[in-house]
Amino acid sequence: MAQMNLSASSQILLLNSVGPGSRKVHRIGNCVVKAYSLASDAWYEYNALSTVTGLHPANVAVPVPIGIRQNTNRTFVFTEYVEGYSLVPKVFLAMFVKKSRDIDLFHDLGIALKSFHMMEADGFDESEIPGEPGALKARIEDLAKGVAGVGVLDPSLTRQLLNRIGGIEIDDRIFSTVTLHGDFHFWNLLISRGKPVFLDLSHAKRGPCHRDLATFSLCLWSSLCYPLSGAKRLRYLAHAFLSGYYGQDFAQACSTGLARSVELSELYEALREIDLNLKVWHKRGYETKVWAKLKIRRLKTVIENVILPHLVTRPEKLVWSTDKNLHSCAVRHPL
Secondary structure, X not given: OOOOOOOOHHHOEEEEEEOOOOEEEEEEOOXXXXXXXXXXXXXXXXXXXXXXXXXXXXXXXXXXXXXXXXXXXXXXXXXXXXXXXXXXXXXXXXXXXXXXXHHHHHHHHXXXXXXXXXXXXXXXXXXXXXXXXXXXXXXXXXXXXXXXHOOOOOHHHHHHXXXXXXXXXXXXXXXXXXXXXXXXXXXXXXXXXXXXXXXOOOOOEEEXXXXXXXXXXXXXXXXXXXXXXXXXXXXXXXXXXXXXXXXXXXXXXHHHOHHHHHHHHHHHHHXXXXXXXXXXXXXXXXXXHHHHHHHHHHHHHHHHHHHHHHHHOOOOEEEEXXXXXXXXXXXXXXX
């Protein structure tokens, strides 16, 4: 790879910082440089990007890796810079105006994730996410009791939560072992020339597909970018996404519990995020504590007002368009 002057700070645009100094992302011309404090993390993502680029999955792309360099303090991963637009403003507008092209877009994102998941890729670590129904329910119970024990969830809500999950029959399809993105939030996505581009493969692993499905759905209403009152109206985008991932199977299986199974995984992810933020709150500085506290409050509200009500109501009916060129679906709530 070509030599690059990392000391030319006037050429570097700070785009993002992830974690407490663990990795930072910069742009230099037509390249993006991600700086890691741990060389092993840098090599893991570089190899993940190289693997995915070599497999050329249909319907999705990742930034092409250019090279990797090290100095005494950091390891730098160089990738191409991808021009595209973020989903963040589009999701905000979708809270107020329901457009068929947004439904189509999220449907296509589901198709793209399915293509990524179906890659026969080597070299990825194994995920520790629960991979069978009993393990998922047990982990939910452990997390719920843990966060209730420190006063985040009140005892009555915890009992209600545990009572509701006990009778849910989980669809085995959410446990299919796939190549996971591992951090599939919409801010790790770009749309470039009409095609989804998946960013940040530092958490990519082999594991059950519900990890990415639930993470993406949950971020629609748990993100602090949006008011919860509006975010609650985004369930139709989550269903469009899942319908793209499962195809006709999702529409047909909605009444038999596929959607509810994914929502149960959303509960697991919400509790898991609360647990992670509690650990952050106890260890980091003032600003991080404030952010963690806001996130914990939002996740608690999401559990109470979005996830639990859906776990006990009748599944929504998905009605598919007969026009295959539209790849769209409409969602009708039961009367």
